[in-house]
Amino acid sequence: MVAHARETYPNECCGAMLGLIGEETKLVREAMPLENAYAGAQAARYELRPEDLREADKAARARNLDLIGIYHSHPDCDAYFSSTDLKNSCPWYSFVVLSIRKGEFDHANSWLPNFEQTEAAKEELRY
Numbered sequence: 001m002v003a004h005a006r007e008t009y010p011n012e013c014c015g016a017m018l019g020l021i022g023e024e025t026k027l028v029r030e031a032m033p034l035e036n037a038y039a040g041a042q043a044a045r046y047e048l049r050p051e052d053l054r055e056a057d058k059a060a061r062a063r064n065l066d067l068i069g070i071y072h073s074h075p076d077c078d079a080y081f082s083s084t085d086l087k088n089s090c091p092w093y094s095f096v097v098l099s100i101r102k103g104e105f106d107h108a109n110s111w112l113p114n115f116e117q118t119e120a121a122k123e124e125l126r127y
Contacts, residue, residue, distance in 0.1 A: 001031040001098060002105045005073035009103045011042035014072040016056035017096065018065045026068045026094060032056050045084065046072045069094035069110075076101055081111040081120045089113040094123060 004013045014036050019028040034056065038047035048070065060067045070093055074080070079099040089095060091113050099106040108127065111120040 012046040014046040017068040018060040071096040073098045079109040091115040
């Protein structure tokens, strides 16, 4: 995820997280880079195509893994979950946001939106 975010800087990157979902933890085994399909300024926003997410889900199943969630970067700002992120979220996925400052990784946070997509709880993130 970090390498992908560095490569796409100063634009936002996005991708899928494949791994294992346990009773109380989620373990990411693989980060699958996906194309930022946003037609506007990609330094401020990302967009995933539904077919790319479907392919990520197929890839996870083929590897006996789960599609745990989505990651994306925030160039030159904090790793927060924006109102746009919340509005476009899926409540069953975790969302990792990586802060990339001047092309280098700064920090990351993980968020789990509620089913109403009105708020997102911060998840413990270990890396």
